[in-house]
Every structure is written in structure tokens, then in C-alpha cells.
Amino acid sequence: xxxxxxxxxxxxxxxxxxxxxxxxxxxxxxxxxxxxxxxxxxxxxxxxxxxxxxxxxxxxxxxxxxxxxxxxxxxxxxxxxxxxxxxxxxxxxxxxxxxxxxxxxxxxxxxxxxxxxxxxxxxxxxxxxxxxxxxxxxxxxxxxxxxxxxxxxxxxxxxxxxxxxxxxxxxxxxxxxxxxxxxxxxxxxxxxxxxxxxxxxxxxxxxxxxxxxxxxxxxxxxxxxxxxxxxxxxxxxxxxxxxxxxxxxxxxxxxxxxxxxxxxxxxxxxxxxxxxxxxxxxxxxxxxxxxxxxxxxxxxxxxxxxxxxxxxxxxxxxxxxxxxxxxxxxxxxxxxxxxxxxxxxxxxxxxxxxxxxxxxxxxxx
Numbered sequence: 001x002x003x004x005x006x007x008x009x010x011x012x013x014x015x016x017x018x019x020x021x022x023x024x025x026x027x028x029x030x031x032x033x034x035x036x037x038x039x040x041x042x043x044x045x046x047x048x049x050x051x052x053x054x055x056x057x058x059x060x061x062x063x064x065x066x067x068x069x070x071x072x073x074x075x076x077x078x079x080x081x082x083x084x085x086x087x088x089x090x091x092x093x094x095x096x097x098x099x100x101x102x103x104x105x106x107x108x109x110x111x112x113x114x115x116x117x118x119x120x121x122x123x124x125x126x127x128x129x130x131x132x133x134x135x136x137x138x139x140x141x142x143x144x145x146x147x148x149x150x151x152x153x154x155x156x157x158x159x160x161x162x163x164x165x166x167x168x169x170x171x172x173x174x175x176x177x178x179x180x181x182x183x184x185x186x187x188x189x190x191x192x193x194x195x196x197x198x199x200x201x202x203x204x205x206x207x208x209x210x211x212x213x214x215x216x217x218x219x220x221x222x223x224x225x226x227x228x229x230x231x232x233x234x235x236x237x238x239x240x241x242x243x244x245x246x247x248x249x250x251x252x253x254x255x256x257x258x259x260x261x262x263x264x265x266x267x268x269x270x271x272x273x274x275x276x277x278x279x280x281x282x283x284x285x286x287x288x289x290x291x292x293x294x295x296x297x298x299x300x301x302x303x304x305x306x307x308x309x310x311x312x313x314x315x316x317x318x319x320x321x322x323x324x325x326x327x328x329x330x331x332x333x334x335x336x337x338x339x340x341x342x343x344x345x346x347x348x349x350x351x352x353x354x355x356x357x358x359x360x361x362x363x364x365x
């Protein structure tokens with residue numbers, strides 16, 4: 001076994017995406033009290049790293065509630081402070097497990113936030129605006145990334161995060177993109193930048209929407225169609241009025257619903273062009289299937305309210321834990337080495353979708 005450019009190499013570690021690959025990181029045998037459990041070797045391998053990531057998530061959540069700051073940002077920064085735990089030792093397997101499997105569980109459970117009725121209730125034009133905004137922003141990111149000399153997959157990753165739902169979309173899209181030596185660094189950089197831009201937009205966009213004379217509905221469509229993260233959309237919308245907040249939330253959930261077709265389309269294109277990792281099957285990822293099923297079940301009222309609330313809480317904890325794990329896989333030195341181009345790309349993508357939605361709200365809707 002060896003570690004090169006931040007990645008483990010050698011036959012037992014070739015596939016962290018499989019349970020066998022993660023479990024193989026820890027070579028010691030499980031204690032006797034673990035051996036009676038299903039997947040005992042996996043549990044023995046991952047629990048130290050999962051506990052560390054969960055503890056960081058818990059601390060980040062408490063601080064975010066105390067200081068009304070994005071929890072993802074705290075989880076990232078705290079995770080990066082514990083980067084040494086991913087270098088070697090008992091926490092490596094659990095950090096890998098948290099950044100992949102726990103992440104996918106969290107993304108799948110986002111489906112309980114959306115119903116088909118919510119989507120249909122917005123009408124045709126807002127839905128068309130969202131669809132065009134998501135597709136064009138991803139394509140814009142792809143083209144501009146090439147012009148800036150960046151990897152095209154980074155343009156897809158950042159464009160999808162800007163267009164759909166910020167950090168959650170970045171994590172979901174990253175899970176189907178081909179791996180390279182800077183994959184984790186690019187994901188972390190995207191999440192940090194998107195969180196910062198989304199927080200800035202939460203402050204500025206309500207002022208702008210009021211200044212240009214948007215009514216409550218148009219302001220809600222503009223805010224819900226442009227700000228990256230769900231929490232910031234809710235905060236910005238209700239700054240103006242309850243009606244604006246409601247509309248902004250529904251529009252934002254429509255963008256979240258675009259996560260499934262967007263990630264499926266990306267995975268499909270990668271499979272057809274041969275850009276996926278070697279040996280990766282060109283199949284729809286299981287967590288996206290679960291996402292779609294939860295949307296359908298919730299749309300037909302088959303999920304009890306208490307289960308929806310529980311799934312929302314579990315999803316949030318899974319995503320924060322996954323962000324903490326991704327932070328532990330990335331160093332500050334790696335982020336500072338990327339230069340201005342990735343930041344400029346995400347700023348340009350943010351301006352692109354803002355101008356597009358503003359034009360639609362102002363002159364079409």
C-alpha cells in the first residue's frame with residue numbers, strides 16, 4: 001500500500017466506492033463483540049472516522065445556531081483543521097465512508113422535500129425559467145472552464161452547484177464525475193465558494209429586488225431562482241414578506257428537483273463518452289433512484305409527516321457529516337494553490353443565472 005498525491009494506491013484500495021474497498025483499509029480483525037454484527041468488518045473499519053466526522057458536524061451545527069452562520073462553512077473549516085487524521089491511522093476508512101456513502105444517503109433523502117404538486121403549482125413560465133437556468137448555467141460553466149484552462153468537469157461541478165442547490169448539488173454531482181487527483185479539493189473549493197456567494201446574495205438580492213420594484217411574487221421567483229443554498233433562499237425571501245418567502249421556497253425546491261435529471265444527464269453523457277472511471281457501469285446511481293422514489297411517494301401522500309420531518313433531519317446531518325469528512329480530506333495548502341480562475345468561474349456562473357432569471361422575471365413572467 002502507498003499514498004500518492006493524496007490518494008491511496010494498491011489493489012485493496014482501488015475502489016473506495018465499494019464497501020469492500022473501504023473495509024479493506026483497516027487490516028486488523030474486528031473485536032469479538034463486533035463479529036456477531038452484519039458487516040462487522042466494515043463497522044470496525046469505519047466507526048472511528050465516522051465518529052470524528054459526526055462530532056465535527058455536531059459542533060458545527062451548534063455554532064451555526066449560535067451565530068446564524070452557514071453550518072456547511074463551519075463543518076468545512078473544522079474538517080480541514082483535522083486534515084492530519086486522513087493522512088494515516090484508524091480514521092481514514094471512516095472519513096472515506098462518510099464522504100461517499102453517508103453523503104449519498106443525505107442526497108437521496110432530499111427527495112422528501114419535494115412534491116409534484118409544488119412543481120405544478122408554480123405554473124409553466126417559472127418552471128421553464130428554472131429549467132433553462134439550470135441547463136444553461138451548467139453549459140456556461142463547462143464552456144468557460146475550458147476557456148480559463150480549467151478541467152471541464154470542474155465547470156460542470158461548479159455550474160451544477162450554482163444552478164441547482166449549492167453544496168448539496170456539488171456533493172451529488174461530484175459523486176458521478178470521473179475521479180482525478182484534485183477531485184476532493186475541487187469539491188471543497190466549490191462548496192466553500194458557493195456558500196460564501198450564497199450568503200452574500202442573501203443580503204444583496206432582497207435589497208435589489210425591492211429596488212427594481214418587484215412585487216412579492218416576482219421577488220420570490222427571482223430569489224428562489226438565483227440564490228444557491230436553500231437556507232439562504234428562505235432567509236432572503238422572508239426578509240421581504242411571508243408571501244415572498246413562500247414563493248421563493250417553492251421555486252428553490254423546483255431547482256432542487258432538477259438535481260435528479262441533471263445528475264442523471266451528466267452520468268449518462270459521461271458513460272456515452274467513456275469519461276467515467278474505468279470499470280464504472282453506465283447505470284443510474286442508486287441514490288438517485290431513491291431520490292426519485294421519495295419524490296413520488298411524497299407526491300402521493302404516502303409518507304407520514306413525522307417520517308418526512310425525520311428524513312429531513314437525517315438528510316441534514318448526513319450532508320453536514322459528509323462535508324466535515326470532505327474537509328478532513330483537503331488541506332488549506334491545496335486550496336490556496338488553485339489561483340483565481342476557479343473563483344472567477346463561480347462568480348461568473350452566479351452572475352449568469354442572476355441575469356437570466358432577472359430578465360425572465362422582468363420581461364416574461
